[in-house]
Amino acid sequence: MKQQILAICIGAALSAPAIAQEQTDGKVTATQLQEVMQEMQRLQQRVADLEAQLAAEQEQDEDVVEEVALEQSPRAEDVAPRKRINSNTALEARIEQLEGDVEAAQNAPITIGGAVRTQFVWEDYNEGNKDRGGDIDFDLIRLDYSGTIGDVILSAQYRWFQYMESVQHAWVGYNFTDNWQGQVGITKVPFGNTPYNSNNYFFSSNFYVGLEDDHDAGVKFLYRDAEWDFDIAFFKNDEQGGVDGYVSDRVDRYAYDPLGVRLSGEGIYDTPELAVGESNSFAARVARKYALSPDSSFEVGLSGQMGKMNDGSDDVGDRSAFAVHGVYSVDRWTFMGQVSQYDYDMDMANEGIVVGAYAFYDTIPSKATLYTANIAYSLPVSIGPISNLTFYNDYSLMTDKRGGGEDTVMNVLGMAVSAGGLYTYFDLVTAKNQPFVGGSMAGDSTDTKTRFNINIGYYF
Template identity: 45%
Template sequence: MTKLSKLTLALILGGVTSTSYAAEDLDSLQNQLKLLKQQMQQLENKLADEKTKQQKINEQHKQEVAKISKKADQKEVVVAAAESKTKDEGIKIGGAVRFNYSTNSYDEDTQDRSGDLDFEVFRINLSGEISDISVNGDFRFYDYMTVVKYAYLGYEFTDGWEAQAGIAPVPFGNGPYNSHSYFFSTNYYVGLEDDFDLGVTVNRKLKDNWKLDLGFFKNDEVGGVDGSSEVNERYSFDIVGSRATTEGTYDAPGSRLGEYNTFAARTVYQIEHGENAKTDVGVSLLSGGLHDGNDSAGNYGAWAFHVNSQINNWNIQFQHGEYDYDLDDNSNRFVVGAFDYYDTVSSEATMTNFNVAYDLSVDLGPITGVQFYNDYGIIYDKSDDSADTWMNVTGMSVSAGPLFTYFDFIQARNQPFIGGSIIGEGDTERRFNINVGYYF
């Protein structure tokens, strides 16, 4: 066989072999494609199942979201209503129930009983804000009278300035009190401490170390000279009449008088000594008219210089001033009324007070705080030449949860509620007093 024949035969045999191998590869490829197609179909079926399943899940989720949204909407409405209620009806109600024990040197019957325990007062307080207007009230129920101590609305009309209208505090002297004890200072009994009258005040809060309080009061808290017929049933002491020489010290006045158109002003500058030390130095002025129900019956006024210093745990108060009631009937005495009680007061006098207190934080059972104090006050240089009125109170107040208690030992001369009168000529008297209050 020639070389060409051999070569031709080899090519033919190779071609046959390649064709055989190609056929086998094609069958294998077709089988793989078929298997792949089956796998893809299975995957598509699986994806379809997953899609259906996910659609169901999405639908369920959508329904749940709808339910949650509905609940959320309802909750927002409730919350909004609650917020609105808090804003429009944000009035807090509190108060106190107080009892008083006392024994003294001027009542022998009380001494024989080793003192007396009496119900003092049930008190309701309102405070809060409605639509940016603050509400403040103090209503008191004694066993012998019911009174409103104060009831006024407040509004901050610009930053740092607030107006108050109603039975509002009269800005005069150290505030809020020129005293530490249950008995206040001697000034209270002539109407120049913790006094409230019907009118309007404008108060500048502390800014740049200055405070300012201005007030105009149309008349006293019971409506002035033609107000309540029970003129001595009130919390604050005010003039209620002129005292004739033929009348007794504690008699109702035969000639009735009342305050009207009173202007009051107090300015205070605060000096900062350090981190826990500051002193308020201030001046107060007061001027108004007196009316007998038909015509003007005179005028009155008062002034005071006052200092209130807080140095760490110590509080030191000083106040000095004068008052002057110029009555058209030339009387040198007038009548004040409060707590179902009348007293006679010299028409002109000088007042001085000096008080010291120390605050102590304690952890003794329910007791968390104790304040020790000594308050001294005197009214002197009286226009009727009557003897000086003075009072010294040594005591302490104790805070124990909702309980607040005063323990006071009072020595005084010619002092109301301590066996005397402002125009008295009596002896020095003593009283031991415990006042227990539950505050809520």
């Protein structure tokens, strides 16, 4: 604008001598003089208009600078909003691009859930507890993490008890196709009926020998379609890093794992003199699923695992386990059955294998066969907040123990109640040589013991 004003002024200055020259060549008339004066007035008005326009644009430029400064100021939120200007076009485009990326990803955020549980316990084998009419104990607080970031899946769970804390699982995964998924980390060992070979709070006896809901550190591949389930996995060691893992206490774990060899003269609950751990194990599970009708289905499968036992320096034995399992569902009924056998073939004489979980050691026979038979009935109801009642009876038998000894037997008659976020187990447990019911898997008792347990959990 300044250049325009300057050009007009120069033009006016150059035209004035030309007019004067014309006037010197002849007589100057009044009409010519009047035309010159009018031209000069028009030039003056034009200059005034241009100066006013220049002043207006300078003021607008100052407003732009002030607006940009306010937007960059850390206290811009305290200033009345102004109309956005073209200088933010790049920022707006970037925001639109990011919003598009988020929408295209179509990922739910990582969610955090968990549970808080407490329980009532009455035991006929504990005279103090029996005389008091039972006790109410804190069970656990747990946190669950699950979701997807990009194409990577996350799943993890951590638990806090009164007497210990432990990781239950922690893995990342990837869906290679609609049917194939890979998982790396502390992931579930594929074995037997899944997700559990039981309906009750105490699982089946398979859990106490490490063959139900066990999690170890390794890599696993899963295949799923309408007719087949297939899992194959390699586990480097247990969830605590094996026999020489850096942990405060090897028995502070969620699921049972072999932790030592029970040598002659040691008690069944003693800390083992010879510590061992799982090493370089393979596991596989296959199940065929049949949709018999709209309200009935059947699944039958085989599972197997094998690996080494290591004392921190050398392999000192082999371990293996096999199972055949099946589930039949019709209407509201579910029937489960499983036959399992495990074997620890150790290089030294022993009186069993030391296992550990829940802050204490136990002993299991180095070889045994387990049978389970479960039945459950699910009843939808509308009783206040209660929406479902599941009635069940789970039976476990461990027999053919290497070295002989009495069988381990556990029967759980119970009911699970769903009420919003509350899930409550009412379990009447009758057992012989069963952990958490006054016994040990390697026990030789002939006495049957009873525990009544109510576990109340709020899940969020």
